[in-house]
Amino acid sequence: QVPLEESGGGLVQDGGSLRLSCAASGRAFSSYTVAWFRQAPGKEREFVAAISRYALTTRYADSVKGRFTISRDNPKNSVYLQMNSLEPGDTAVYYCAVRLGSISWSTDDYLYWGQGTQVTVSS
Secondary structure, three states: OOOEEEEOOEEEEOOOOEEEEEEEOOOOHHHEEEEEEEEOOOOOOEEEEEEOOOOOOEEEOOOOOOOEEEEEEHHHOEEEEEEOOOOHHHOEEEEEEEEEOOOOOOHHHOOEEOOOEEEEEEO
16 A cells, blocks of 8 residues: 555636645655546546656646646655646646556556545636
């Protein structure tokens, strides 16, 4: 088990910024690829961004590329998602998840998930 806890969500205006954090418990956090997903009401959970174990590789959904930045701090067992130029379409519950192995876009490939943090962007 890898308990994960997201934080940093909230209400922000169109064009604003938020920084999400994902904190993990336990050892060997650096063994895991970490991803952010999001789920808007009535929609499927979708990939947002991911980062490899030692941050050598990052991947982003086209919809957030250039606006969001994923990073990690392994000694602190944490991953971050800096979200800039937020749009109403970014409104969703944001989840972090981990997997062993390389980056994947599929929710099915991730072993452990946090409970999510709500991000709401008002127009």
